[in-house]
Amino acid sequence: MGKLSSTLWLILFVLPQQVLANSQFNMRKGVTDISNDVYQLHMTIFIICCVIGVIVFAVMFWALIHHRKSKGAKPAQFHESTKVEILWTAIPFVILIAMAVPATKTLISMEDASKADLTIKITGSQWKWHYEYMGEDVAFYSILSTPQDQISNQVDKTNTYLLEVDKPLVLPINKKVRFLMTSDDVIHSWWVPDFAVKKDANPGFINETWTKINEEGIYRGQCAELCGKDHGFMPVVVEAKSEQAFTDWLQQAKQAKKTAAAADAALLDQTLPKEELMVLGEQVYMASCAACHQPTGMGLPGVFPALKGNPVVLGDINDHIDVVINGRPGTAMQAFVKQLSIKQLAAVVTYKRNAWGNDTGDVIQPSQIQAAIDATSEAK
Amino acid sequence: MSSVTEQQHNEAGHHDGGHHHPAKGFKRWLYTTNHKDIGSLYLIFSLTMFLIGGAMAMVIRAELFQPGLQLVDPHFFNQMTTVHGLIMVFGAVMPAFTGLANWMVPLMIGAPDMALPRMNNWSFWILPFAFLILLASLFMPGGGPAFGWTFYAPLSTTYSNDNTAFFVFAVHIMGISSIMGAINVIVTIVNMRAPGMTWMKLPLFVWTWLITAFLLIAVMPVLAGAVTMVLTDKYFATSFFDAAGGGDPVMFQHIFWFFGHPEVYIMILPAFGIISTIVPTFSRKRLFGYASMVYATSSIALLSFIVWAHHMFTTGMPVAGELFFMYATMLISVPTGVKVFNWVATMWRGSISFEVPMLFSIAFIVLFTIGGFSGLMLAITPADFQYHDTYFVVAHFHYVLVTGAVFSIMAGAYYWLPKWTGNMFNITLAKWHFWLSLVSVNVLFFPMHFVGLAGMPRRIPDYALQFADFNAIISIGGFAFGLSQLLFVVVVYKCARGGDKVPAKVWDGAEGLEWEVASPAPYHTFETPPEIK
Numbered sequence: 001m002g003k004l005s006s007t008l009w010l011i012l013f014v015l016p017q018q019v020l021a022n023s024q025f026n027m028r029k030g031v032t033d034i035s036n037d038v039y040q041l042h043m044t045i046f047i048i049c050c051v052i053g054v055i056v057f058a059v060m061f062w063a064l065i066h067h068r069k070s071k072g073a074k075p076a077q078f079h080e081s082t083k084v085e086i087l088w089t090a091i092p093f094v095i096l097i098a099m100a101v102p103a104t105k106t107l108i109s110m111e112d113a114s115k116a117d118l119t120i121k122i123t124g125s126q127w128k129w130h131y132e133y134m135g136e137d138v139a140f141y142s143i144l145s146t147p148q149d150q151i152s153n154q155v156d157k158t159n160t161y162l163l164e165v166d167k168p169l170v171l172p173i174n175k176k177v178r179f180l181m182t183s184d185d186v187i188h189s190w191w192v193p194d195f196a197v198k199k200d201a202n203p204g205f206i207n208e209t210w211t212k213i214n215e216e217g218i219y220r221g222q223c224a225e226l227c228g229k230d231h232g233f234m235p236v237v238v239e240a241k242s243e244q245a246f247t248d249w250l251q252q253a254k255q256a257k258k259t260a261a262a263a264d265a266a267l268l269d270q271t272l273p274k275e276e277l278m279v280l281g282e283q284v285y286m287a288s289c290a291a292c293h294q295p296t297g298m299g300l301p302g303v304f305p306a307l308k309g310n311p312v313v314l315g316d317i318n319d320h321i322d323v324v325i326n327g328r329p330g331t332a333m334q335a336f337v338k339q340l341s342i343k344q345l346a347a348v349v350t351y352k353r354n355a356w357g358n359d360t361g362d363v364i365q366p367s368q369i370q371a372a373i374d375a376t377s378e379a380k
Numbered sequence: 381m382s383s384v385t386e387q388q389h390n391e392a393g394h395h396d397g398g399h400h401h402p403a404k405g406f407k408r409w410l411y412t413t414n415h416k417d418i419g420s421l422y423l424i425f426s427l428t429m430f431l432i433g434g435a436m437a438m439v440i441r442a443e444l445f446q447p448g449l450q451l452v453d454p455h456f457f458n459q460m461t462t463v464h465g466l467i468m469v470f471g472a473v474m475p476a477f478t479g480l481a482n483w484m485v486p487l488m489i490g491a492p493d494m495a496l497p498r499m500n501n502w503s504f505w506i507l508p509f510a511f512l513i514l515l516a517s518l519f520m521p522g523g524g525p526a527f528g529w530t531f532y533a534p535l536s537t538t539y540s541n542d543n544t545a546f547f548v549f550a551v552h553i554m555g556i557s558s559i560m561g562a563i564n565v566i567v568t569i570v571n572m573r574a575p576g577m578t579w580m581k582l583p584l585f586v587w588t589w590l591i592t593a594f595l596l597i598a599v600m601p602v603l604a605g606a607v608t609m610v611l612t613d614k615y616f617a618t619s620f621f622d623a624a625g626g627g628d629p630v631m632f633q634h635i636f637w638f639f640g641h642p643e644v645y646i647m648i649l650p651a652f653g654i655i656s657t658i659v660p661t662f663s664r665k666r667l668f669g670y671a672s673m674v675y676a677t678s679s680i681a682l683l684s685f686i687v688w689a690h691h692m693f694t695t696g697m698p699v700a701g702e703l704f705f706m707y708a709t710m711l712i713s714v715p716t717g718v719k720v721f722n723w724v725a726t727m728w729r730g731s732i733s734f735e736v737p738m739l740f741s742i743a744f745i746v747l748f749t750i751g752g753f754s755g756l757m758l759a760i761t762p763a764d765f766q767y768h769d770t771y772f773v774v775a776h777f778h779y780v781l782v783t784g785a786v787f788s789i790m791a792g793a794y795y796w797l798p799k800w801t802g803n804m805f806n807i808t809l810a811k812w813h814f815w816l817s818l819v820s821v822n823v824l825f826f827p828m829h830f831v832g833l834a835g836m837p838r839r840i841p842d843y844a845l846q847f848a849d850f851n852a853i854i855s856i857g858g859f860a861f862g863l864s865q866l867l868f869v870v871v872v873y874k875c876a877r878g879g880d881k882v883p884a885k886v887w888d889g890a891e892g893l894e895w896e897v898a899s900p901a902p903y904h905t906f907e908t909p910p911e912i913k
Contacts, residue, residue, distance in 0.1 A: 024830065024846060024850075025833065025834070026830075026833050026834070027766055027833045027834075028835070034762075037762070038762045038763055041762055041763050042760075045763065046757065049753035049756060049757065052753075053749065053750070053753060056720060056721070056749070057746060057749075059724055059728070060724045060727060060742075060745065060746075063729070063732065064727065064732060064742070067663075067727065067728065067729050067730050068731075068732050068733070069732060070733065073730070073731045073732065075664045075665040075729070075731040076665065076729035076730070077666075078668075078729075079665070079666040079667065079668050079670070079726075080668065080669050080670070080671070084725070085669055088718065088721045089714060089717075089718060092713060093714055096710045096711070096713065096714070099710065099760065100707060100710060103706065103761065103762055103763075104703060104706075107702060107703065107761050107762050108699060110765070150448070151448060151449055152448065153448040153450065157447060157448065157845060159845065160844075161447065162842060162843065162844050163844045181696075185534070185538075185539060186532075186534055186535040187532055187534075187629055189694060189768075189769060191769075191837070193835045196765055196766055198765045198768060198769075199694055199696065200630075200694050200695045200696060202623075202629055202630055202696065203534060203622075203623060203629060204622070204623020204624060204629070205628070205630070205696070207695075207696035220844075221835070222835075223837070224768065224770070225532075225694075226458070226527065226528045226532070226535065226769075226839045227535065228527075228535060228539060229454045229455045229458065229526070230454060231454075231458075231837075231839060231840060232454065232837075232840030232841050232842050232843070233842070300455060300522070301522060302520065302522015302523065302541050302542050302543065303522045303523070303541045330538055331538070331539075332539050
């Protein structure tokens with residue numbers, strides 16, 4: 001008897017766990033205590049469902065095989081049994097309670113974001129993530145880095161196709177990291193399967209969740225809530241580093257920010273040639289604008305306006321700069337002052353005013369952009 | 381003069397106790413108040429929509445056949461997923477059930493027609509216009525709705541294209557049609573049962589439709605409210621769902637799913653009724669646990685009002701809310717389980733044969749139960765954080781809606797088609813239809829569980845390379861399933877045109893009033909109510 005039950009245990013619980021763990025058929029165990037708990041919960045319910053399914057279908061197929069008319073089966077007359085009916089209402093109820101207990105425990109610990117060592121504010125926008133290390137003065141956008149020619153099948157796709165970004169979120173291991181989620185436009189959902197963290201980023205509200213990573217590594221996920229045209233092109237990449245490496249990285253990031261600010265300040269006195277601005281402008285346009293306005297500048301009629309022949313682009317320079325840096329509230333046009341440097345902004349405005357037959361001949365310098373930014377902040 | 385004479389003639393015919401024959405040509409269908417005609421209209425409309433919605437699914441599967449963007453741009457892809465969902469829910473499944481109710485409820489309860497025949501005509505004939513409006517928007521600059529059939533704000537408000545108003549009005553018309561249909565079903569069942577047809581003698585299909593009709597009346601107005609708020613948020617600067625004006629986008633989801641969850645039971649309760657009719661027929665044994673079936677259906681309907689937020693576990697609910705909705709959702713598996721156990725107990729020690737309606741019913745029981753199991757898994761909140769918005773969910777709701785609702789409709793169609801036409805359908809072709817559908821539907825939807833668990837989000841036009849193999853298999857299953865449905869069209873068409881004549885009682889084990897009228901069912905039936913003992 002003992003042998004039989006241990007064999008059964010092996011077949012029902014141990015084997016499937018071995019086969020299914022971390023295979024491409026199943027949920028990942030992940031790299032946090034919570035993700036392991038969730039995986040165990042998932043496997044437990046799955047196996048309970050399988051056992052119930054096998055029993056019920058075995059009974060049904062037994063009847064289908066043995067109680068066939070073609071075998072001369074005569075129908076029985078019974079059509080109710082209070083005893084049986086109470087039994088098969090009560091037993092599922094007990095099974096449900098057995099499932100609910102561990103689920104409740106895991107859920108309560110998942111929702112306890114208190115006593116965090118580090119807080120990251122995550123802001124979704126169409127179609128990129130913004131990460132801010134609260135109190136550390138480090139913040140950046142994280143954008144899909146898969147080249148367009150891979151997506152349009154002109155070159156071979158690499159292993160991390162659609163799951164790669166220009167700047168990953170860097171986190172320390174063995175620290176409780178709290179995430180604050182919000183959005184600048186529509187609802188997004190930040191998901192890393194290896195952490196079992198998925199939380200919606202709602203515009204105008206802040207959600208809270210947390211993780212504590214056990215292993216160094218690179219973990220990839222995606223936006224999970226339909227957020228418009230490029231919902232499928234909005235990956236999440238997290239690089240988990242040792243505590244020391246994380247501290248070093250944070251220092252470097254702060255340093256890089258200071259260097260960039262100094263470079264911006266130096267630009268204010270310079271006059272950049274049109275050619276340089278046009279080359280940089282095209283790069284910036286393809287990365288930040290083309291998703292909506294299209295590489296051809298034609299937009300999507302009825303959804304996103306064309307920039308070719310657009311009255312704003314061909315009109316007053318200051319109005320054009322204002323739209324680019326401050327966006328248009330109530331539309332999908334974002335405020336790019338947060339996302340691009342003054343050099344990038346100058347380049348992209350120059351590019352738009354000279355590409356696709358928009359031959360204004362205008363050249364915009366970083367200093368003009370800075371002046372517009374200053375004017376906006378004064379107006380506020 | 382001649383027109384006056386004709387009119388008088390028609391009126392004379394009308395006074396003749398309603399024994400006139402149907403008008404000829406298009407006018408018969410446009411002016412009809414006959415429940416059988418309207419039932420047929422609903423069913424033909426539903427089949428047409430099923431094929432159009434299916435064609436959109438083919439576009440989706442063709443794009444997802446391989447990684448990379450090949451055929452359509454992401455904006456059009458989003459329109460396809462959105463309109464596919466809307467058409468299948470509001471254009472295919474719901475009208476099919478309404479069509480079956482129109483045809484069968486009066487026949488099953490011994491009534492001469494539906495209680496409100498003119499409204500019946502109206503509730504059908506506004507439907508084609510709703511879908512014309514919706515489909516027309518696909519061809520306008522900017523395209524049709526691209527925000528998912530769940531149209532979450534603010535994607536459907538501030539960030540949607542200019543044609544959103546067409547979507548809103550289309551949904552309004554669909555809602556009005558459903559509400560009128562539901563009122564008709566309720567009034568008919570409550571008032572027009574033949575003498576002696578007491579509540580606990582009602583056929584289960586009638587019971588499940590009665591409960592469904594109450595669900596429809598309760599929640600379709602909620603949907604109307606949701607789309608209206610979307611309309612005013614988008615075009616009239618209100619801010620129901622915009623935090624900048626004091627609104628809340630998550631509020632939209634609460635309102636939508638307060639409609640949406642009962643809605644999914646609207647699409648499955650009549651299916652339970654059909655299966656509970658067919659399984660006893662071909663087991664030649666009475667349905668096991670009739671009373672418990674009625675109680676289980678009612679409890680599922682009641683529970684459907686208190687589980688809506690299980691669609692929203694990741695929106696950031698307080699933990700108490702998450703626990704409540706998790707427990708309430710898990711509870712639904714108890715009455716659902718009772719139903720499955722009852723069907724199995726009905727077959728147990730019966731005298732079973734495998735006619736086509738029975739084949740679809742057995743497939744329903746197994747595959748719907750698989751969908752039920754994945755539903756139970758989704759109810760477990762911590763696990764749902766991993767499953768939510770992935771292909772695991774897509775697999776789940778296609779198991780309950782395609783191998784659940786659609787298979788039950790197929791079963792019902794094959795079961796009653798001989799009664800409607802007086803002809804037996806081509807059994808060989810019908811069996812081909814069944815087996816091809818059964819195999820392909822599982823090739824189509826089963827691997828979706830795997831890609832979902834492996835981390836593929838839903839509603840994406842392109843995906844990472846590790847999902848490529850499964851997606852190719854899924855697409856092949858999808859094309860095969862889509863093509864198999866053309867066989868169904870052929871079978872129905874041939875059966876309507878001719879075939880072996882069938883007696884009044886088509887199936888030897890069948891019970892119920894519908895088998896006491898001739899086949900094909902005469903244009904007018906039960907003008908004198910039958911006596912039920």
